[in-house]
Amino acid sequence: MSAEPRFRDAVRHLPARVWLVSAGILVNRAGNFLPIFIVLYVTVTHHSPWMSGLVLGVAGLGNVLGNAVGGHLADHLGRRWTMTLSGLATAALTACIPLAGPLVVLVVLVGLVGVASQLYRPAAAALLVDGLDHRQRLAAAGVFRFAMNIGAAIGGVVGGVLATVSYEWMFYSNALAALVFAVVTAVFVHDPAAYADAKADADATPQEAGGYRVALADRRLRRFLAMTFVAEAVYIQSSVGLPLHVTASGLTPANFGFLIGLNGLLVLVFELPITAAVSRRRPEYVLAVGNLLTGVGLALTVFAGSMVWLGATVVLWTAGEMLYASMAAAYMGGLAPAHLVGRYQGLYGATITAGNGLGPIIGGVVYAASTNVFWALVAVAGIWSAQLCLPPLRRRSPQPPVEELRPAQEVP
Structure with missing residues (x-):
């Protein structure tokens, strides 16, 4: 290590x-x-x-x-x-x-x-x-x-x-x-040599190149996409349940704007240092902790009736966001074979937008039915997304070096 x-140094030499x-x-x-x-x-x-x-x-x-x-x-x-x-x-x-x-x-x-x-x-x-x-x-x-x-x-x-x-x-x-x-x-901007080499190899052996069908046959990818959908559907409740709770607590839209501004400020100031601090940790565990903090932090909103306590919950779920976001993108990049990176990223992006699109619909319906059920569901979904970050118990092993986390089928 x-x-x-x-x-x-990794940032400097990008x-x-x-x-x-x-x-x-x-x-x-x-x-x-x-x-x-x-x-x-x-x-x-x-x-x-x-x-x-x-x-x-x-x-x-x-x-x-x-x-x-x-x-x-x-x-x-x-x-x-x-x-x-x-x-x-x-x-x-x-x-x-x-x-x-x-x-x-x-x-x-x-x-x-x-x-x-x-x-x-x-x-x-x-x-x-x-x-x-x-x-x-x-x-x-x-x-x-x-x-x-x-x-x-x-x-x-x-x-x-x-x-x-x-x-x-x-x-x-x-x-x-x-x-x-x-x-x-x-x-x-120019395409890197790694892309050109992978494309040449795929063109030379088209029967092995595959497409979205081949990508979706990857069980690790399917699990990661399921986690991503749940995580995004949970996080987007900061734009659904949080403003509704702020209004129900007798606060103003300006108060909600302050909370969202606090989130943005924390991300701008602390995300890179936090990413650096966890860069040597096993990605699956960082992602799990990030999703857990996001879900639990948002769910605790139900107990917060003042700006002080609401601000504390924002700090908590923002910490989860900062642990999760960059690590998820980096980990996703290591799942794909070199000739399918675009398709893997396409599925990843589609899953993010689907979670952001369906999350408010689901959240709005549940919140209208019962606020307590809504916040309980946010907590459960956060825990579920954290569990999906981890490999199945039968496949877990002692922590390997970071570079051994790259999938075996990835083209070097």
């Missing part, structure tokens, strides 16, 4: 493509206003609230499909050109939204933007793992998430200002950010 490089993709995603997320403000836009254009839900639902389905298609393209078309295509298509479609007249046109456009805006995701994730070992993948995931979180924070503020001035200019600015992302990837 003493001979292993420190986490900060390939240039990691920094370029992270810079591109910062710009992309900073200008990605549509998911945040589309409900308000539909409302101010005199459509009923249920239509806002329809638009969000179509966008969510588009996100799932975009990840699946993007995973296929990332393996066949390449990481660079899949990301470029995603940026160009997103820019063109988003710029058309202010021109949409009938609601059906708007719904179709938003659905297509949902697909196009997610095509890049498996390709970007693949670039962060191609040819890297576990420590480097973890460092790359930490840097990428840091850039993404900064971009999201900037985007919320800038989008609010632009929406106040003009929704049209907000969408045009969104399109411009996507275009900049496309240009950055087309000009500066």
